[in-house]
Amino acid sequence: MPPAADAQHVRVAVTSLGAITAQGPTVADLWEGTRRGHVAIRPVRHLPMDGYRTRLAGEVAEPPKPDVDVGYPAGWRDRALDFLLTAAQEVLAAAPAVREAVAPERFGIVVGTCNAGLISGEHWYRARMAGEPADPRLALFVPPQALAEALAGAYDVRGPVLSIDTACAAGANAIGYAADLIRLGLADAVLTGGTDALSGVLVAGFNSLESLSPEPAAPYSRDRLGLSLGEGSGMLLLVRADLTRALGLPTLAEVAGYGLSADGYHATAPHPEGKGAARAIRAALRSAGVRPEEVRYVNSHGTGTSKNDPAETKATKLGLGDAVKGALLSSTKSMIGHLLGAAGAVEGIVTVKALEEQLAPPTANFTEPDGECDLDYVPNVARPLEMSVAISNNFAFGGANATIVLTRRRTEPPPAPDLDRVVVTGLSALTAAGAGLDGLWASFAEGRSYADSDRLCRADVDVNDFLPAKQRRRMDRLGMFAVIATRLALADAALPIVDGNRERVGVIFGTGIGPMESMERFARPLFEEGPRAANPAVFPNTVYNAAGGQVAMHLGAVGPASTVTTGHAASAGALIYARDLVAGDRADAMVAVGADTLTDTVAEAYRGLGVLSPGSGFALAEAGVAVVLERLGHATARGARTYGELLGYGIASDGRGAGRWDPAGGGMERAITMALDRAGLAAASVGGVWSSAAGLRSADEAESAAIRRVFGEHAKVYAPKLLLGEPMGAGGALNAVLAAMSLRRGHSTGPALITSSSLGGTHVAILLKEI
Incomplete structure (x- = not known):
């Protein structure tokens, strides 16, 4: 079943955006904070933080309560799903014409997440340990697919409804797969992105790995101490580009391609030479038909850990070759923390905004250069940048790597693949x-x-x-x-x-x-x-x-x-x-x-x-x-x-x-x-x-x-x-x-x-x- 020949030249537009992060409950909040270099990593209020290396994270200050019935047990809410619903509401409110023009059967959802409904599962499990009753419906909201299907039920989506869980690469992976669904003719519009929420289990896990920084993360700096966790959701509405034009909707950017790879190296650490991540970068450029020298901005994974930052620097050099000298890189995590399964989605949104406003956002908290991290990371202050191509990188536990290529006002279409049975x-x-x-x-x-x-x-x-x-x-x-x-x-x-x-x-x-x-x-x-x-x-x-x-x-x-x-x-x-x-x-x-x-x-x-x-x-x-x-x-x-x-x-x-x-x-x-x-x-x-x-x-x-x-x-x-x-x-x-x-x-x-x-x-x- 090779896709129809004309499907190979379908272009995929980003039509609207939605986000809730530590910067605030909207995309405007996210972008304004990020472009200014505002650090929203602060003391956590809704979780006990005693016994950890840090009390800081990119916490969402005001938990949302979306006015959507997803079948929660009485009196219960799950932060990860509420974040997802909040970001989705913003996306869909910005593009009502898409919902009117696209039949529910041609509308899809792809959600990336790392922890999914972990908070619901924890509540159910703790009650079980204590011998107390817990609503069995809590178990329905634990798996990743429940998030996608709850969202589908809220908005009567009847096309492909899928979930991706490649840990910290899930949000980027979801965006890439959502674009594929449109190119392959399986959907005309797809709501995609990622979500994750802070929890005691999550914080304890990263704390046990000794990877949390007591100060806000300072990626690529010589004196960096580790990563900062965060939470929230980012969602994008992807639409067949010809349909976007017919509806008179803006094209904020195009998803031109993406790449996936495995490190095959270690359960948590990246390949020290960045070889696996570089393969994802090169695969993404090939799928998009983009030359390395066209890439002017890279939204980096940039966690701030001692192993990730040098490995990613090497990966970017391998992936872009000599063209890396003409590119700017920055880490959004330095301002909102690591959103795990939502990271790739939120950072993809920041990359879209960077293309739209022709501005490379900064890496905050940057102090002094590290000899192993010797690229231009836009220290602390945003920089104007003419660009039509940008990439966003995300690398995960288990060695899963994902890179997405976003373009704006680039005339060349992605190349048709060499199809086979x-x-x-x-x-x-x-x-x-x-x-x-x-x-x-x-x-x-x-x-x-x-x-x-x-x-x-x-x-x-x-x-x-x-x-x-x-x-x-x-x-x-x-x-x-x-x-x-x-x-x-x-x-x-x-x-x-x-x-x-x-x-x-x-x-x-x-x-x-x-x-x-x-x-x-x-x-x-x-x-x-x-x-x-x-x-x-x-x-x-x-x-x-x-x-x-x-x-x-x-x-x-x-x-x-x-x-x-x-x-x-x-x-x-x-x-x-x-x-x-x-x-x-x-x-x-x-x-x-x-x-x-x-x-x-x-x-x-x-x-x-x-x-x-x-x-x-x-x-x-x-x-x-x-x-x-x-x-x-x-x-x-x-x-x-x-x-x-x-x-x-x-x-x-x-x-x-x-x-x-x-x-x-x-x-x-x-x-x-x-x-x-x-x-x-x-x-x-x-x-x-x-x-x-x-x-x-x-x-x-x-x-x-x-x-x-x-x-x-x-x-x-x-x-x-x-x-x-x-x-x-x-x-x-x-x-x-x-x-x-x-x-x-x-x-x-x-x-x-x-x-x-x-x-x-x-x-x-x-x-x-x-x-």
């Missing part, structure tokens, strides 16, 4: 049926059920068989499952990772509930004993992309890297994201890996929501599943065996809000129809549907109704999760593995349709056929 060449699955593909197929074919008396299906995998103790010393089970599944899938594809190809092989990790095992291991002692109990060895694994980072570190695949967190549809989201990166020549091969693991706390949260009970037919599972996707030309050249071609996909949302879906299956029907249309197939040609059904009656009936409307009453439907359990974010990839095996083994003929749904009404449909 995408084939499946490798599979793996760690499930209750074991770690072998033959055992998985036998379990499905024989109708074996694996649920225990508690309706749980634990993966039957001995990690000792795959990872020696030394390798897994700093890994949780989620990371182990991701590494093992990826290794097995690459072996199945006969695709070794070597020096000659590692930069052209990437990993998209999909997870629905994320690192709950590590989060509990880190948080419980903290809640019981206070900050001194914070474990710096565990904290890096509490970010959602940690497992993807482990894959890059252990296996050496350092091409494009991201983590998608689309609830129970996360691995399906990873598949389609990986597919587009391969098709567009950003990689020769991508591994889409989905994983989620069970803990007693996870099971209790599902029970509280009423979906895990002995009579429900629904069982909760854990799994690690991986699929290798390759460009057809690359696979053919190396003589690879293929399972089939990934033809096309569709994605749609019900727009009902967190934990809600359309009982009539409207969103799923649109996703299926879109997949068929984009693949150029008639419904009658589909040989079988690999259904998302998992025993949750109301959700299963909604999907079944959608399938009947598209295929009629006699469609061949397979429902493997009724046997193997619902492996949360790994379910879509599990269905894809079984569908591919079915085609290979002659069990089914004709294209296979794979469906996957979150429990918040986000639906993905993927078509796979023999080749």
Whole structure:
């Protein structure tokens, strides 16, 4: 399913902006404070700060209370979601014509975050520890996808609704992916950005790493002492540029391109030579068709830590080459702190404003130069600058890097990519049926059920068989499952990772509930004993992309890297994201890996929501599943065996809000129809549907109704999760593995349709056929 030829020249405009930060509740506040070099890092008021290296952060002074019903439990609010809603309100209020002109089905959302609904989760977990009642609906607002789906419900958005959690690179990654959705014809307008809020868990974690500065952060200065944390949200409205012109709306800037990469080096520290970050910069410039000498301003990651600042300086030099001498750099974090998943979005907004006003904002708190940081960082005072191209860099835990290219009044369009078809060449699955593909197929074919008396299906995998103790010393089970599944899938594809190809092989990790095992291991002692109990060895694994980072570190695949967190549809989201990166020549091969693991706390949260009970037919599972996707030309050249071609996909949302879906299956029907249309197939040609059904009656009936409307009453439907359990974010990839095996083994003929749904009404449909 290569995108239509004309889609490659679609330009993506930034039409309006919204932000809430320590500078104030609007974009105007953010820009005015930033351009003046005003430092809004001050003593924190809403959290106890005893026992930490600092009492300072970029705190939002007045917590917002958006007048939007998102289904909060009575008397409860989550700061991260409230920040997101506040920034989104400002964006949409500034461009009402877009909402009027673009149908809800053509409107999308991509939200980046690091901690998501951590505050809601903490409230629920503390009550559980104390033996007190807590509203089970709090658990709905914990995962990243809940933020995106709550926003979709608030504004009736029914196009692609997605969440990205590449930690501190998430906001930039979200903006880049949102632009892709428009270029690929999946949406006409996308509301995108990021959000995160300060919490005791967050502060304790960074404090345990000894990375917090007792004074406001002073990036690039010789006497810098560390980073300052911050909170807030930044949101941008991206619109197809021709539509913006037709509506008479301003184009503040264009998202010309973006780049992703993995360091594959360390869980928290950047590669000291900046090699991974430099690859993201170069990839972004290539995708935008921008020459290094055109880049006049760089909004740097600029945290103020001893390792990050020199590494980023080297990365910028490698990424821009000699042209770096003509560029100005500055760190927005020096004024508002590090907003984690919101950082890339807010700093992207500052970059848009810099282009608009032809002004390079300063790096505040700058004292004296550091010999290792020898570029022009615009010390303390903004500087006029003629520019049409700027970039914004964000680099994260787990070695995930993202760079976005923003332009203003630049006439050259981004180049058309070298498109190719995408084939499946490798599979793996760690499930209750074991770690072998033959055992998985036998379990499905024989109708074996694996649920225990508690309706749980634990993966039957001995990690000792795959990872020696030394390798897994700093890994949780989620990371182990991701590494093992990826290794097995690459072996199945006969695709070794070597020096000659590692930069052209990437990993998209999909997870629905994320690192709950590590989060509990880190948080419980903290809640019981206070900050001194914070474990710096565990904290890096509490970010959602940690497992993807482990894959890059252990296996050496350092091409494009991201983590998608689309609830129970996360691995399906990873598949389609990986597919587009391969098709567009950003990689020769991508591994889409989905994983989620069970803990007693996870099971209790599902029970509280009423979906895990002995009579429900629904069982909760854990799994690690991986699929290798390759460009057809690359696979053919190396003589690879293929399972089939990934033809096309569709994605749609019900727009009902967190934990809600359309009982009539409207969103799923649109996703299926879109997949068929984009693949150029008639419904009658589909040989079988690999259904998302998992025993949750109301959700299963909604999907079944959608399938009947598209295929009629006699469609061949397979429902493997009724046997193997619902492996949360790994379910879509599990269905894809079984569908591919079915085609290979002659069990089914004709294209296979794979469906996957979150429990918040986000639906993905993927078509796979023999080749």
